[in-house]
Amino acid sequence: MEPVAFAVLEADYLVVGAGAVGLAFTDALVNYADVNVVLVDRRHGVGGHWLNAYPFVRLHQASSFYGVASTRLGEDRLQENGPEAGMHERATASEICAYYARVRERLLASGQVSFYPNCDYLGEGRFISRLSGQGYEVRGRCRVVDARYLSPMIPATSPPPFGVADGVHAVTVNDLVNLAEAPSQYVIAGSGKTATDACIWLLDNGVDPGVIVWVRPRDPWMLNRAVVQPDPVVFLGTAADIMEAASAATSPDHLFFLLEDTGVMLRIDRSVTPTMAKVPTLAQWELDWLRRIDRVVRLGHLVRVEPGQLVLTNGEVAIAGDAVVVHCAASGLRYRPLVPIWGSQAITLQPIRLGFACFGAALAGYVEATLEDDVEKNRLCRPSPFSNTPTDWARQQVLGARASFTSHPHIKDWADTVSLNPGRIPPELAGSAAVTAAAERLDQYAGPGMAKMAKLAEISAG
Secondary structure: OOOOOEEEEEOOEEEEOOOHHHHHHHHHHHHHOOOOEEEEOOOOOOOHHHHHOOOOOEOOOOHHHOEEOOEEOOOOOEOOOOOOOOOEOOOEHHHHHHHHHHHHHHHHHOOOEEEEOOEEEEEOOEEEEOOOOOEEEEEOOOEEEEOOOOOOEOHHHOOOOOEEOOOOEEEEHHHHHHOOOOOOOEEEEOOOHHHHHHHHHHHHOOOOHHHEEEEOOOOEEEEEHHHOOOOHHHHHHHHHHHHHHHHHOOOHHHHHHHHHHOOOEEEOOOOOOOOEOOOOEEOHHHHHHHOOOOOEEOOOOEEEEEOOEEEEOOEEEEOOOOOEEEEOOOOEOOOOOOOOOEOOOOEEOOOEOOOOHHHHHHHHHHHHHHOOOHHHHHHHOOEOOOOOOHHHHHHHHHHHOOOOHHHOHHHHHHHOOOOOOOOOOOOOOOOOHHHHHHHHHHHHHHHHHHHHHHHHHOOOOO
16 A cells, blocks of 8 residues: 555644534634634544434433534424423434534534545644545644543444354344334343334334343433423433432432432333433333333343353343344443643533533533633643442532632633533523522522532532
């Protein structure tokens, strides 16, 4: 193979990853700074894993919490019909991809951003096209932005973590919509949001719950979608419920039981103590449907599937000979070490305060555009982890609270205008009786609640 010739590009920033996080950072950066950005991605377009999403997926959170700061996703409307009437709209996969395509066109039209799809990043400012073989090197005072550090792992691009013998009909969740004929049994492999989506989609399409076998190595805790809405009274009230429960909790599990009693957390089977706490949102109607599935396999992780049989770490289970095994078992969230967002080699994008990744990335872009000192940026915008277990979740709350960007006047003012910020209080609602009452209740419990969560997570509260 002949050596690659690298064309030289001049830019202020090289953003590696054009998914939700990379676009949120880039959008905020170019809106507040006169800079040029080279945006690189290995996929054919922008939008990251949404380009590989299963067709029936929807955001599990309100649309207005997702996307980029300058352009609202959706119409910020309440659903008028169906089981979620009164809750904010949630975008479909196709709506999200179309939205990001519009964001891309606006960024390109600004003249500040150039986009290179189908490219592999090689490090040190270099990347190469998978299609043409052309290499590129970004020079100048370029700063590298790593938007891939916590990119999720999804079934469409991750092989199943279990073996599949010849003669077994196994599909990814994406291909569930392409089945040519109905099997006598469906085996759903996975414990998280993708698996719950697959189960609900099958039930919604008339599949009898008795023909679904759900391999659920760990039971999940999920947030009640009704208490995670873009309304400051709801959000502050939920935060106060969390802090009040934390102040009385004696263990991470006890904390979640208390939150279940207040309607904040949900679990599918009340006879089982969940060990997974990635806490996506779930609506009550979805919970009711999931509880119709009686055949749940809790024998550890699926090791391999053989004709007529599941082999798990703690046993074996017979299945129908024509069963369709649905791979929903990709890891999803990544759990990598927290690092300073502004480092000597790169800006490494991570959630700030809580697990709302788009807001954290947009906040980092705005801070990068408006502040000079990296030490100050890192002081104001400390990263927080994603959670995996109840103990992790308590740790996430404590570490997330250490981000102090709201102490900086112009950053707080900006954050209160951005719909991506779940904690924002719009100026027109600031000082209202309802918001004031919710904020006062949160203030009452925040100190003791945070101190107890730090104890439960076995970390310093300082």
